[in-house]
Amino acid sequence: xxxxxxxxxxxxxxxxxxxxxxxxxxxxxxxxxxxxxxxxxxxxxxxxxxxxxxxxxxxxxxxxxxxxxxxxxxxxxxxxxxxxxxxxxxxxxxxxxxxxxxxxxxxxxxxxxxxxxxxxxxxxxxxxxxxxxxxxxxxxxxxxxxxxxxxxxxxxxxxxxxxxxxxxxxxxxxxxxxxxxxxxxxxxxxxxxxxxxxxxxxxxxxxxxxxxxxxxxxxxxxxxxxx
Amino acid sequence: xxxxxxxxxxxxxxxxxxxxxxxxxxxxxxxxxxxxxxxxxxxxxxxxxxxxxxxxxxxxxxxxxxxxxxxxxxxxxxxxxxxxxxxxxxxxxxxxxxxxxxxxxxxxxxxxxxxxxxxxxxxxxxxxxxxxxxxxxxxxxxxxxxxxxxxxxxxxxxxxxxxxxxxxxxxxxxxxxxxxxxxxxxxxxxxxxxxxxxxxxxxxxxxxxxxxxxxxxxxxxx
Numbered sequence: 254x255x256x257x258x259x260x261x262x263x264x265x266x267x268x269x270x271x272x273x274x275x276x277x278x279x280x281x282x283x284x285x286x287x288x289x290x291x292x293x294x295x296x297x298x299x300x301x302x303x304x305x306x307x308x309x310x311x312x313x314x315x316x317x318x319x320x321x322x323x324x325x326x327x328x329x330x331x332x333x334x335x336x337x338x339x340x341x342x343x344x345x346x347x348x349x350x351x352x353x354x355x356x357x358x359x360x361x362x363x364x365x366x367x368x369x370x371x372x373x374x375x376x377x378x379x380x381x382x383x384x385x386x387x388x389x390x391x392x393x394x395x396x397x398x399x400x401x402x403x404x405x406x407x408x409x410x411x412x413x414x415x416x417x418x419x420x421x422x423x424x425x426x427x428x429x430x431x432x433x434x435x436x437x438x439x440x441x442x443x444x445x446x447x448x449x450x451x452x453x454x455x456x457x458x459x460x461x462x463x464x465x466x467x468x469x470x471x472x473x474x475x476x477x478x479x480x
Numbered sequence: 481x482x483x484x485x486x487x488x489x490x491x492x493x494x495x496x497x498x499x500x501x502x503x504x505x506x507x508x509x510x511x512x513x514x515x516x517x518x519x520x521x522x523x524x525x526x527x528x529x530x531x532x533x534x535x536x537x538x539x540x541x542x543x544x545x546x547x548x549x550x551x552x553x554x555x556x557x558x559x560x561x562x563x564x565x566x567x568x569x570x571x572x573x574x575x576x577x578x579x580x581x582x583x584x585x586x587x588x589x590x591x592x593x594x595x596x597x598x599x600x601x602x603x604x605x606x607x608x609x610x611x612x613x614x615x616x617x618x619x620x621x622x623x624x625x626x627x628x629x630x631x632x633x634x635x636x637x638x639x640x641x642x643x644x645x646x647x648x649x650x651x652x653x654x655x656x657x658x659x660x661x662x663x664x665x666x667x668x669x670x671x672x673x674x675x676x677x678x679x680x681x682x683x684x685x686x687x688x689x690x691x692x693x694x695x696x697x698x699x700x701x702x
Contacts, residue, residue, distance in 0.1 A: 256559045319632060319678035320671045321639035323650060328671060331663035416544035420643065427546055440554035444547055452542035 263442045266433050273429030274450050280343070280425055281412035281458070284350035288411065289404070291351055292358025293393075299363055310359065317356035323417050325349055330421050346418035346425075354411045361403045365396030398470050405462035409455050416451070426450060485665070489656045496652025497673055503638045503648055506570045508631060511577025518582025519589060520611075533582070540579035546640050548572045553644040569641035577634055584630060588623035589615060625692055629685035632678045639674070649673060 298310035317325065329349040333340055340348075369392055377391045397404070419428035426447060434443040521533035540548065552572030556563045563571075592615050600610040642651035653670040657663050 258558075315679065315682070316671075316675065319636075319682055320674045321636040321650065323639045323642070324667055324671045324674060327663065327667045331667065335664050413542075413544040416546040417640065419546070427544065430547075430550075434554075440550070441558040444550045444554060448539075448543045448547050448551060451544055451547060452539060455542040 258442055259439060260442050260446070263433065263437055263439045263446060266437070269429050269433060270426070270446060270450060273424065273426035274454060276343075276423075277412065277415055277425040277427075277451075278454060278458075280346055280350065280415045280418065280423065281408070283347045284354055284411055284415070285408045287347065287351040288354035288358055288408075291355035293362050295355055295359035296362035296366060299359065300366060314356045314359050317353055318360070322349070322353050322414055323420060325353055326417060326421055342418070342421050342423040345421060346415065346423040350411060350415055350418070353414070354407065357407050358404065361400045361407060362396060364403075365400035366392060368399050369396055401462075401466055401470065405459065405466075408462070409458050412454060412458055413451060426454075483660070485656075485660060485662065489660070492656060493649065493652050493669065493673070496647060496649040497677070499647060499652075500635065500638050500649040500674075501677070503566070503569060503573065503641060503646070504631070504635045507573035507577050507634050507638065510570060510574030511581055511634070514574060514578035515581030515585060518578055519585035522582065522586040523589060525607075537579045537583055540576060541583075545572075545576050545637055546643060548576050549640055549644050565641070565644050565646040568644055569638075569646045573634070573638065573641070576637070577630075580630060580633070581627070584626050585619070585623055588626070589619045591622055592618045621692070625685050625688040628681055628688060632681050632685070635678055635681075636674065 295310045295313060298306050299314070301307045301310075326346070326349040329352065330345050333345060333348070373391055373395075374387060377387045382390070415425060416427040418425055419431055422428055430443050430447040434440040437443065518533050518537065521529050522537070524530050524533075549569060549572045552575070553565070553568040556568055556571070596614055596618065597610065600614040605613065638648055639650040641648055642654065645651070647655070649670055653666050657666045660666065
């Protein structure tokens with residue numbers, strides 16, 4: 254047992270690390286926004302009266318939630334390629350992550366919708382609000398407010414899961430690390446630094462979502478915690 | 481290019497699937513044992529133990545499993561241990577699963593109603609007796625559905641062990657693909673296989689949850 258760590262040799266590549274971290278955040282940001290929209294649509298679809306739409310949404314959610322992200326990424330990667338679409342690794346990564354997180358978001362949003370008391374919707378109908386107004390003010394916004402902590406955890410997990418995109422050489426943090434470790438032969442040090450960077454990124458994301466929660470839901474000041 | 485998908489390829493994939501199950505069982509047992517310790521440490525009367533276990537959980541939950549796998553793989557090598565990819569993957573997954581199961585189980589232990597703790601204390605049971613005879617039997621009931629649900633995550637996550645060279649289902653698929661180069665078909669077969677392993681567990685977890693919900697509402701005061 255003689256452990257010799259040489260951090261300076263690896264740390265001098267800090268611009269590469271920071272670039273990878275920035276790309277990881279960018280990837281997570283795109284997938285979060287698109288996945289939130291996609292997942293909300295799937296959650297609405299699951300509640301549809303049309304059995305075909307409801308069934309399709311259920312199949313989508315269950316398929317994604319019961320297969321590994323790594324397999325999904327490869328399927329999207331080769332699937333798009335076999336359709337003749339030549340896309341960058343970054344675009345493929347965003348697409349795969351969006352499809353993945355959409356399924357989890359759909360389940361969380363469904364729980365949010367189910368938590369809206371029937372009486373509130375009836376009350377809104379009694380006040381002659383339009384269907385669209387009811388959906389926006391009485392169902393969607395309160396549902397998001399209710400599940401906001403679960404949603405934010407899911408998006409932090411998504412950011413961590415984006416490390417898997419290194420396998421299709423999207424140049425995010427883990428891919429950068431793979432490159433640096435094969436270049437410096439300092440694998441252990443490299444991945445320690447990368448782990449620290451991911452922990453910082455997840456703290457930054459949590460703090461960001463917490464701040465966003467304060468702005469979006471001023472009624473609930475105690476929503477979530479920065480950690 | 482080695483021709484078409486034949487029975488040998490399927491046998492190889494089947495072997496990979498068995499290793500996926502094997503690695504999942506190792507991760508579940510290892511992670512379960514360590515995770516149980518984490519759950520107890522998180523509610524320990526000693527503040528230092530509580531803080532240490534909380535830091536562990538935060539560190540693991542803030543790091544991607546892929547990076548933990550690389551750390552395990554290269555870390556064990558860095559301290560001079562020559563280990564197989566099975567050992568490295570098993571150890572990394574154990575650490576990872578322990579953090580998540582520890583948090584799930586801590587929640588379950590703490591969700592045993594407060595009067596149960598107080599009543600056990602009132603009966604002059606020792607801390608160990610309270611845990612073993614009153615709290616844990618109830619906590620295990622509460623913990624079963626989320627634990628079964630988490631097993632799905634474990635099975636899916638073992639796919640990442642392919643990256644450190646462990647030949648489970650995903651890796652065996654990549655190997656077959658290297659000789660046939662029909663990625664879409666092969667990854668589709670792999671996806672279906674994972675689904676076949678995970679979906680029954682998902683359904684079982686949901687069923688347990690519903691049953692629990694009914695049981696609880698029966699117990700609730702009118």
